[in-house]
Amino acid sequence: MNAHVAPQLNPPVATSRPLVRIVIVGHVDHGKSTLIGRLLSETGSLPDGKLELLKAVAIRRGMAFEWSFLLDALQTERDQGITIDTSQIRFRTPVRDFVLIDAPGHTEFLRNMITGASQADAALLLVDAAEGVREQTLRHAYLLHLLGIRQVAVVINKMDRVGYDDNRFREIDAEITAHLGGFGLRPAAVIPISARHGDGVVERSAAIEWYRGPTVIEALDGFAPAQPATALPLRLPVQAVYKFDDRRIVAGRIQSGQIAVGDEIAVAPSGKRAVVRSIEAWPANDIEPYEAGTGQSVGITLDRPLFIARGEVIARAERQAPSGRRLKARIFWLHDTPLAARTYVTVRIGTAEARGVVTAIANTLDPGDQSAANGDTLSQNHVGEVEITLSNPVAADLHADNPRTGRIVLDLGGHIAGGGLVLALDDDSRSESASMLAGEALVARAADLNRSLAVLNLTQRLVGIRGALDGSIVFTTSFGLEDQVILHHICEAGLDIDVVTLDTGRLFPETYTTWEETERRYGRRIRAIYPQHAALEELVAAQGINGFYQAKEARVACCDVRKVEPLKRALAGAKGWITGLRADQSADRGNLALATADRDRNLLKFNPLIDWSRQAAQDFAAAHDVPTNPLHQKGLLSIGCAPCTRAVRAGEPERAGRWWWEDSSKKECGLHVAAGMAR
Amino acid sequence: MDRLDELEAQSVFIFREAFARMKKLALLWSLGKDSNVMIWLARKAFFGHMPFPAMHVDTGKKFPEMYAFRDRYAAEWGLDLIVESCPPIDAVDPSLPPAARSAARKTEGLKLALAKHGFDGLIAGIRRDEEATRAKERVFSPRGLEGHWEVRDQPPEFWDHFNARLPVGAHLRVHPILHWTETDIWAYTRREGIPIIPLYLARNGKRYRSLGDADITFPVQSHARSIDEIIAELDTTRTPERAGRAMDHEAEDAFERLRVAGYL
Numbered sequence: 037m038n039a040h041v042a043p044q045l046n047p048p049v050a051t052s053r054p055l056v057r058i059v060i061v062g063h064v065d066h067g068k069s070t071l072i073g074r075l076l077s078e079t080g081s082l083p084d085g086k087l088e089l090l091k092a093v094a095i096r097r098g099m100a101f102e103w104s105f106l107l108d109a110l111q112t113e114r115d116q117g118i119t120i121d122t123s124q125i126r127f128r129t130p131v132r133d134f135v136l137i138d139a140p141g142h143t144e145f146l147r148n149m150i151t152g153a154s155q156a157d158a159a160l161l162l163v164d165a166a167e168g169v170r171e172q173t174l175r176h177a178y179l180l181h182l183l184g185i186r187q188v189a190v191v192i193n194k195m196d197r198v199g200y201d202d203n204r205f206r207e208i209d210a211e212i213t214a215h216l217g218g219f220g221l222r223p224a225a226v227i228p229i230s231a232r233h234g235d236g237v238v239e240r241s242a243a244i245e246w247y248r249g250p251t252v253i254e255a256l257d258g259f260a261p262a263q264p265a266t267a268l269p270l271r272l273p274v275q276a277v278y279k280f281d282d283r284r285i286v287a288g289r290i291q292s293g294q295i296a297v298g299d300e301i302a303v304a305p306s307g308k309r310a311v312v313r314s315i316e317a318w319p320a321n322d323i324e325p326y327e328a329g330t331g332q333s334v335g336i337t338l339d340r341p342l343f344i345a346r347g348e349v350i351a352r353a354e355r356q357a358p359s360g361r362r363l364k365a366r367i368f369w370l371h372d373t374p375l376a377a378r379t380y381v382t383v384r385i386g387t388a389e390a391r392g393v394v395t396a397i398a399n400t401l402d403p404g405d406q407s408a409a410n411g412d413t414l415s416q417n418h419v420g421e422v423e424i425t426l427s428n429p430v431a432a433d434l435h436a437d438n439p440r441t442g443r444i445v446l447d448l449g450g451h452i453a454g455g456g457l458v459l460a461l462d463d464d465s466r467s468e469s470a471s472m473l474a475g476e477a478l479v480a481r482a483a484d485l486n487r488s489l490a491v492l493n494l495t496q497r498l499v500g501i502r503g504a505l506d507g508s509i510v511f512t513t514s515f516g517l518e519d520q521v522i523l524h525h526i527c528e529a530g531l532d533i534d535v536v537t538l539d540t541g542r543l544f545p546e547t548y549t550t551w552e553e554t555e556r557r558y559g560r561r562i563r564a565i566y567p568q569h570a571a572l573e574e575l576v577a578a579q580g581i582n583g584f585y586q587a588k589e590a591r592v593a594c595c596d597v598r599k600v601e602p603l604k605r606a607l608a609g610a611k612g613w614i615t616g617l618r619a620d621q622s623a624d625r626g627n628l629a630l631a632t633a634d635r636d637r638n639l640l641k642f643n644p645l646i647d648w649s650r651q652a653a654q655d656f657a658a659a660h661d662v663p664t665n666p667l668h669q670k671g672l673l674s675i676g677c678a679p680c681t682r683a684v685r686a687g688e689p690e691r692a693g694r695w696w697w698e699d700s701s702k703k704e705c706g707l708h709v710a711a712g713m714a715r
Numbered sequence: 716m717d718r719l720d721e722l723e724a725q726s727v728f729i730f731r732e733a734f735a736r737m738k739k740l741a742l743l744w745s746l747g748k749d750s751n752v753m754i755w756l757a758r759k760a761f762f763g764h765m766p767f768p769a770m771h772v773d774t775g776k777k778f779p780e781m782y783a784f785r786d787r788y789a790a791e792w793g794l795d796l797i798v799e800s801c802p803p804i805d806a807v808d809p810s811l812p813p814a815a816r817s818a819a820r821k822t823e824g825l826k827l828a829l830a831k832h833g834f835d836g837l838i839a840g841i842r843r844d845e846e847a848t849r850a851k852e853r854v855f856s857p858r859g860l861e862g863h864w865e866v867r868d869q870p871p872e873f874w875d876h877f878n879a880r881l882p883v884g885a886h887l888r889v890h891p892i893l894h895w896t897e898t899d900i901w902a903y904t905r906r907e908g909i910p911i912i913p914l915y916l917a918r919n920g921k922r923y924r925s926l927g928d929a930d931i932t933f934p935v936q937s938h939a940r941s942i943d944e945i946i947a948e949l950d951t952t953r954t955p956e957r958a959g960r961a962m963d964h965e966a967e968d969a970f971e972r973l974r975v976a977g978y979l
Contacts, residue, residue: 084953107850110971122851125844148871264716275731452871
């Protein structure tokens, strides 16, 4: 069987016509579905038998035939004669292909109207000539404006019901035109029609001979597909970084501007820079793509292994995307729970997501009757200006600068609950709500890094950790086997990581020897931190030189003075802390993660050796001539202070030799337990 | 960008969003023209790789040409192929009309496959222009615990932001080619040189426009013997695409009932 069909040239006519997406909006029962039915039938776009089928259905159910049966595909919609959800249907004229988007006119289904209208390039706003401008007419008009739809024609339907009266037409024309003008929309046409009888839809009608403007079809043919934002600066929100083979591909869809091989780019919010090395494509062609433009989904490689996360925005270095932690947005709210100050939301801008807390709400409005609404909460289907403080900076543009990347979506409890336009953005990390969110942000960051680092090897993990954090990273070592393996990797990779040890004053002589040998082997000084002498003198005065054997409280007090407090100084100002913990060292450490949020110390803690076995570390050290503490050979697996460490017998857990006289369930000095683990 | 480029860019974006947001994805491969285009788009999105399995929920009643196609291209495209079979007809709602009941075996097969593999996202190749309830679908369409579609209460979806958080045990349907038309599929298949099952091309004045189970799928009158001729035919035909799929036409709401229960 040869099923393969060779590719052919010349694009077929059927996909070369312009495609325009039109949403039909307006108040319930003003005739949206009827207009669509009329358009489809008069342009010969209905499939064979469809009309007959729907007529037969109407007779069987004892109902009058309705054009709305065409799009109201759901049984409940036909039963109740109401459009619940948005639908789309195709039709075409000799010069254009159209997607007609039917939007429900009932206020209860406004979220579905927005789902439909957000996909449109242009809109027809329907008004019933007899009823005139109503609540959803106004609400839909306002939402078209918020959704960024600039091409609008107003259709005044049911002219037959007002005797094709041109005065009534002019009255509504003046009202709706003034209303649209209020937010800067100028209708392309205001068209009198009767969808039921066909006047003014496809054909001109003698009944409306006083009207000189376009028919509905002519107005539709005047609409253009939405223009891509090619003239704006490059914005490429990162969807993911892929490493399926030896390429590290940064993937995303270009929202505006162009990108080319050789461009210097800047990543926001991190500010990191790189040069575009290639634009990747599959299947590979003879000529590699050199540039890509607005709307394209691309993959690029860079000249250096930057740590880039989903949600960051790539721009050209000279036109970097702004970013900030505080923003103001004009929001339309769809959730039945009103939005109030101090509500936590998830903010989505492009591919970025951040936790945010609402700090203020102002200028609320019910766009259905243009009345000012209750000031400090935002009710369902209302619009208002909302100020939000974010847990971490997010890149965005002001909507006035870039209509694509200046849009924001709010998510409440995992559901899309609102959306809007970014009005202001600034970076204020000092506010109270910012610090409220810092801990939460840390947890989210840890969870992200946990995922992205897990698949990497040890060197890649360390490089990734260094790349992910701005600011200092501290690696604390006690010269045990695991620490030595990590130190070896840090030194080999030449990473800018501060290596620190806590000298308690009670270490084994062998530990000091190992320390010295390590400094010689890797040619670097290791920063030593000592206990505060006053506190140590007080401790020894109180409990004696070996008082820690007397009671657990005494031991913990000793650990505090000799290790925990010095650690606090070692980590002061650090953004990251690397340790040699492994998950299988003790039952207590089994629920460790590779990256965790230490909320108390406000830093990220990394355990890059978490999934190694002791054997693997031993094998690595042996193979790479890594200096190790000779006490390991004598059965001391976990080495701390000399008085508090003994050898472990065959079959005992690794940390059984630490504080062996105490209860075996909790063998921690306090360095690693105070550090809160990621929730 | 021309229209096919735009369609492709949007589908690639959807694939990448699904892969970023879902933990365990599978692509439903029905072996037809639409799901073959989907596989092609997935490989575009992930630079030649498809980083999740292709699952064929097999009724056992497909045309022999479809099985031959599956086995050949699963190997040629390096797919991680999962084949799951459907339960017998007795397991299916007896109140459905005969062809719909037969088609609903696939829904039951899907439920079993979901339970077995624990997928939280299923990528399906449905299109809005195929059928009126599909025209009301979301790109990311949440399904309840029993695979049910809450058609009266779909979440809002706008500006390429998709709802992806789910209760435990529920799953999400992802529809990367929802915005394509039948003509788009053929024009893209031709442009990209994607292989097709020859049943789509006319022989003795008939061809299949849509492929399903051999016993409930019928050919339509056609003289289109190449993809070009199919595209030309679609430009003028007023016969709906699924005219040859018996389960769509047995009762006014038969297809809606199938879909609400979890059919594609």
